[in-house]
Amino acid sequence: MKSTDALIAAWRQTIGRAKDAPAIFNARGQVVRKFSEIEERACDFETKIELFNAGSVIAIQIGNHEDWPSILIACLRKRLxxxxxxxxxxxxxxxAALKICRAIGVVETAVPSGKTPEVVQLRKTAPTPDWGEHxxxxLKLTSGTTASPRAVRFRSEQLLADCNQICDTMEISDVDLNFGIVPISHSYGFSNLLTPLIARGVPMVxxxxxxxxxxxxxxxxxxATVFPxxxxxxxxxxxMEDVPALPKLRLCISAGAxxxxxxxxQFRQKFNLPIHSFYGASECGGI
Known part of the structure; x- marks a missing residue:
């Protein structure tokens, strides 16, 4: 049965038009994933998470690994x-985070790249959270104004709306190349790197x-044309002195602090580029 998930629907459109196009580069300019390869690895990963029931929470701790899009796509299809x-x-x-969010499994790897992420089941049996209709x-972790972590829920429709808002406002499209140095696991990196790749076909380094x-x-x-x-x-x-030329860079974004x-x-004077500062509250996405 075809998934009705909003991000998965957007991904079907992306893979339909950009199947053989490069999706992820390393810093040396080598293609490490085409969009078609992301889809292939997503299908492979689905078989590894079949043991988890829909609604279960799966933690992802893999750094900026090139399998992030595939793992997210697979989890959304399985309704995790x-x-x-x-x-x-x-x-x-x-x-503390695993306990608060009642995670039943974790995807992890010893190094950010190279080694294939592994699925570790934390508990054989655990009650699936009652999410109601939504x-x-x-789940985004945030401390808010307290020192203890809290989890903020997001549906795919909300993640897609945040992605569309960022891409439309900043005029980011599939002709751009995102530069990924901020952690994908952070709200900022997730919304500025991962979802634009999935929903809009914006490749990244x-x-x-x-x-x-x-x-x-x-x-x-x-x-790269876009630097979050x-x-x-x-x-x-x-x-810095003796800075290199950045002939392709057109958009600089700042968030996180x-x-x-x-x-x-000073940056605008030195590089002739303005910085667009985001107020990225975890609860509402980039502003």
């Missing part, structure tokens, strides 16, 4: 709620070298 976890969190934080596709000099070099070498960055990167770029006006002005 995805809980992204950053690799940098402590064991105590991870255990089964979530994603996945870079794992977070040293500012390396990030700037990869930005220029990859010919954070204030720490923009400040570091402003302080407040961007100082002085940094924004």
């Amino acid at each position: 709620a995805v809980l992204p976890l950053e690799q940098s969190i402590s064991d105590q934080q991870r255990d 089964l979530p596709g994603l 996945l870079s794992r070298d977070r040293m500012p000099r390396a990030v700037l070099a990869d930005l220029g070498g990859s010919n 960055g954070t204030p720490v990167f923009y400040q570091a770029f402003c302080e 407040p961007l100082a006006i002085a940094v924004a002005r």
